[in-house]
Amino acid sequence: MTTTLTIRSAAGTYPVVIGPGILSEVGSRLRAQTGDPDGGVFIVTDDTVHALGYADVVQQSCTRAGYAATVTVVPPRDESKSLEMANTLYDRMLDAGIRRNGVVLAVGGGVVGDLAGFVAATYLRGIRFAQIPTTLLAHDSSLGGKVGVNLSRGKNLVGAFHPPIAVWYDVQTLASLPEREWRGGMTEVIKHALIGDKTLFAELAATPMDRYPGDDAAERLVARAAAVKIAVVEADERESGQRMWLNVGHTVGHAVEQLSHYQLNHGEAIAMGLCVEAQLALDLGLADTETRDQISFVLVRHGLPTVPPAFDFTEVVRVLNLDKKHRSNEWTFVLPVRIGRVDIVHGVTETALHKAWQQVLTGEENQK
Numbered sequence: 001m002t003t004t005l006t007i008r009s010a011a012g013t014y015p016v017v018i019g020p021g022i023l024s025e026v027g028s029r030l031r032a033q034t035g036d037p038d039g040g041v042f043i044v045t046d047d048t049v050h051a052l053g054y055a056d057v058v059q060q061s062c063t064r065a066g067y068a069a070t071v072t073v074v075p076p077r078d079e080s081k082s083l084e085m086a087n088t089l090y091d092r093m094l095d096a097g098i099r100r101n102g103v104v105l106a107v108g109g110g111v112v113g114d115l116a117g118f119v120a121a122t123y124l125r126g127i128r129f130a131q132i133p134t135t136l137l138a139h140d141s142s143l144g145g146k147v148g149v150n151l152s153r154g155k156n157l158v159g160a161f162h163p164p165i166a167v168w169y170d171v172q173t174l175a176s177l178p179e180r181e182w183r184g185g186m187t188e189v190i191k192h193a194l195i196g197d198k199t200l201f202a203e204l205a206a207t208p209m210d211r212y213p214g215d216d217a218a219e220r221l222v223a224r225a226a227a228v229k230i231a232v233v234e235a236d237e238r239e240s241g242q243r244m245w246l247n248v249g250h251t252v253g254h255a256v257e258q259l260s261h262y263q264l265n266h267g268e269a270i271a272m273g274l275c276v277e278a279q280l281a282l283d284l285g286l287a288d289t290e291t292r293d294q295i296s297f298v299l300v301r302h303g304l305p306t307v308p309p310a311f312d313f314t315e316v317v318r319v320l321n322l323d324k325k326h327r328s329n330e331w332t333f334v335l336p337v338r339i340g341r342v343d344i345v346h347g348v349t350e351t352a353l354h355k356a357w358q359q360v361l362t363g364e365e366n367q368k
């Protein structure tokens, strides 16, 4: 079985193909979509994914389809999402003779997708790229065209909106994901359910899916979560409003992820961020206790952490001040109001956040 969704973007409509066995079809799909075998194919992957052979399968399929394809491997995880690594990739692309009509293929998780997409967005002022996700979390990162790298002072502070020409998602790659990475990806699935699919949220609360559930179930799960993201991105591709919804849990979560020096994975940090932000929504009178508790319940059910490390709160504020959603003099958060609805809230104060942060850290919220 294969599910095909589409995303309408200002740059054109692109397919999101989800199913088993897609890796070995990438070359023929690329050929069918772009028609030309010129310009070169530049495949980016990380060490772990490379060792699993996924990039080689993609490369061989490209060669069969008539492309000159090279594979470049970066170290795994967020340390590779840097301007330095982007610079290394530009050099490799020049060495490989990649032209303006070349294509970058990102074979990996969100790190490879964000990095390779950023390089594609900027090399020769922008060339085409396709996302070939291999993590559950990448059902989120591969859609919508946000690409970028981190600076030492903050996450995703340099980037672009550069939609891929296609997302080819082979769910069979998810079978090799370590459970911790599967669970991290579940955070974004839960986030999408929270934003726009109450039925999925209820199903996740009733039945944990804390590891790879097999090809068909994985395909259905990815397609349902992706459908929420696609609807939001189509309504507001450049994040002038509604797309900020996808940032629920991320104002606090990104700060936690960075302050952990990326020892927490993105999904773990966002799970903690969701819990603090759910408490904040309750404190501000925007959500009720049941909503807050449902959110932490479903996260715990999927083996996710809900309490951030006891970072110095002034450090949290320092990092959080650089969040891209903030307006000049006030903080902007996206807060869960009820299951199926999040709101953009301007003017959140440090005092309010500190109270919510402390409550989650000390477990005091459980007494309320």
Ligand SMILES: NC(=O)c1ccc[n+]([C@@H]2O[C@H](COP(=O)([O-])OP(=O)(O)OC[C@H]3O[C@@H](n4cnc5c(N)ncnc54)[C@H](O)[C@@H]3O)[C@@H](O)[C@H]2O)c1
Pocket (backbone or CB within 6 Å): 046, 047, 048, 049, 052, 076, 077, 078, 081, 108, 109, 110, 111, 112, 114, 134, 135, 136, 137, 138, 140, 141, 142, 143, 144, 145, 146, 147, 155, 156, 173, 174, 175, 176, 177, 178, 181, 184, 185, 265, 266, 267
């Ligand atoms: N652009 C967006 O819209 C968007 C959305 C969400 C997250 N992100 C970004 O995505 C990144 C997190 O993505 P991620 O969680 O996929 O992390 P990741 O890319 O670091 O992958 C997680 C780990 O899993 C390994 N891995 C990948 N595929 C595997 C497989 N099939 N089998 C075994 N191991 C595998 C990787 O080598 C890595 O060690 C963060 O940088 C986050 O900021 C971006």
Ligand SMILES: O=C(O)C(=O)C[C@@H](O)[C@H](O)[C@H](O)COP(=O)(O)O
Pocket (backbone or CB within 6 Å): 140, 143, 144, 146, 155, 156, 188, 243, 244, 246, 247, 250, 324
């Ligand atoms: O696609 C979006 O928009 C998102 O916000 C998805 C998030 O899950 C993702 O972590 C994204 O990278 C956050 O972007 P940022 O603009 O907050 O850096």
Ligand SMILES: [Zn+2]
Pocket (backbone or CB within 6 Å): 140, 188, 250, 266, 270
């Ligand atoms: Zn995220």
